[in-house]
Amino acid sequence: MAAVRSMNKMYGVCFHVVRQTAGLKVSRLLQHRAFRVGAVQRQQPFDSTLEKPQFPGASADFVDQLDFIQPNVISGIPVYRVMDRQGNIINPSQDPQLSKETVLNFYQKMTLLNTMDRILYESQRQGRISFYMTNYGEEGTHIGSAAALDPNDIVFGQYREAGVLMYRGFPLDLFMAQCYANADDLGKGRQMPVHYGSKDLNFVTISSPLATQIPQAAGAAYALKRENMNRAVICYFGEGAASEGDAHAGFNFSATLECPLIFFCRNNGYAISTPTNEQYRGDGIAARGPGYGMLSIRVDGNDVFAVYNATKEARRRAVAENQPFLIEAMTYRIGHHSTSDDSSAYRSVDEVNYWDKQDHPISRLRHYMTTRGWWSEDDERSWRKQSRKTVMEAFERAEKRLKPNVELMFTDVYQEMTPGLNKQRESMWRHVQQYKEHYPLDLYDK
């Protein structure tokens, strides 16, 4: 009891709300406001006749018992879910009751992503593309959150959010073009595979350094807030990236500057080989949110409806109230970190199989669909066949395509071509003309 009381003191009323199992519709707006505004009481006149602390830095009461607040990691922030592991709805009031068409789309996007992952992972093993990262096991986090956003909301990702892009309609040809770095790549062949981006779909191009997107997302959200056009920002990152200084910076900035932003942490258990107990000692990432004055929730990332519900409500309130939200989606990285990793070196096959077989976002959603008579074995068979076919066709097209013109090595460094780069460019072509048999010019567009 003492631990819970101290937790309440530390987290204010936020913790109290999170413990409610009643619907998200219940808005504790006023209490949250009080907690948040309470932290900014510095304009109050100081009055030493009051027995209340007058410090500008905190709004609190005095206490005369020496007690350290216990970080609670044994029974930490609970995990919100809508379906059980078999895909049955637990509390009917939480079923978002999406249409059959919408749910089928969720399922098809998750499985199409899975199919594309299998084919592209294989293609790297065969030396056709240089590198790949799969999304196995995390499809629910992508599709559930993407579906809850507005198409004009800006997405900042890390690298394991291809399903968000797929949900928004990024065509297979463009996924493939980026991985093959061919002449159709919107990124002009400059980055390693899976570093997707799309201006039309408001998905900011991925970069390899981790967590750099987090403070950027805060800045973008601030700019959107000033524009006042009902747009939000979502920022994805893993539990490993959350250890970076940029994560701390981004959380703090978004809260102090009141940004309409959703922080979406995919806690998948591993950062390459580093398990979570070597990544942090506290109660995951959700427990950090209140430390920044941020509303936070932990959800079952393998439950696409839980992800959907939490993201939807967070988005609505982030824009309405101009404050950030933190969603920690618990999930599991079924695949290796990338094609450069063999995870059998640091975890057992049994562990991976548990998640693949017993708690997978795709199978849980399938069960939900089959229970309602929305999806049959025949549907499954023909969809698998069709999705594999479309992926293979895109794959073959991408493979045949030439690489981008080598001129594109020198453009976009600045908006304009500089005299210095122009000279280097000319020098490069002169050299390549002279030594052309040593350069693979035939593979590149002219």
Place this chain on the structure above:
Amino acid sequence: ESLVHWPTQKMNLFQSVTSALDNTLASDPTAVIFGEDVAFGGVFRCTVGLRDKYGKDRVFNTPLCEQGIVGFGIGAAVAGATAIAEIQFADYIYPAFDQIVNEAAKYRYRSGNLFDCGNLTIRAPWGCVGHGSLYHSQSPEAFFAHCPGIKVVIPRSPVQAKGLLLACIADQNPCIFFEPKILYRAAVEQVPVEPYTIPLSQAEILQEGSDVTLVAWGTQIHVMREVANMAQEKLGVSCELIDLQTILPWDTETVCKSVVKTGRLLISHEAPITGGFAAEISSTVQEECFLNLEAPISRVCGYDTPFPHIFEPFYIPDKWKCFEAIKKMINY
């Protein structure tokens, strides 16, 4: 210059910065200024009056976190706002190095021009100030000169500061603008009240000469002016003085053309000599002008030590060291 007939006001360097920022906030509704302590006017008074005039959503304090300031600035610029970030001292820019080098500089290139943060300008006080010591005196331009994709600009005076800062803000590439802090109050000029820009990547020849080319930027220009006068009076040597202004991308053409004419080059900066930007200029000039050189290129810079406190008078590349270097070149 066409600025000659514009209405002007006496301004020191920090006031000329305020004027540039004021012009920007007035004409660009997306412009925002942020960083540590900018709300009350800034520790060097560069943002005095702007919050009251334009609102707290446009001129605001951030938490004390340089990586956050620059990261936030990049994101705001990506979303279409004109983002002007202040780093309190150039000495504290390093936590933001990853955001500047790995993110801002590469945003356009890596996205195939789908995204860019060209609307970002980072300002920071720069250079020695008499008592600044290790962490209030640094000139870090060389670290950033090695980074394709950003621009690095350093003004020598209030008129230059306003024009170059406005050029950086207008430029569609992320720019770092270093402001010589010793000149904030010391340098006073009649500065046009209306906005104007001075071109980036164009070095300015401040005085023509025939015997030695002097290249510098920021505060050191004023030292070199005196050196040029000393050389003329005591040695009868005619110096051509060039203010580089933009460190990256730098105006190789103007400098090389001058050295072809004079045959001698002296470059001077406060930053430590090894790997300092004078090394880049020297290397390029010897490649382009080798046969024109009458003497080895001379660099008069800070020593390879951290910037010292009590030893500052011995550390800085003062006019005597530069004068001596010219004598050696003439007698080579």
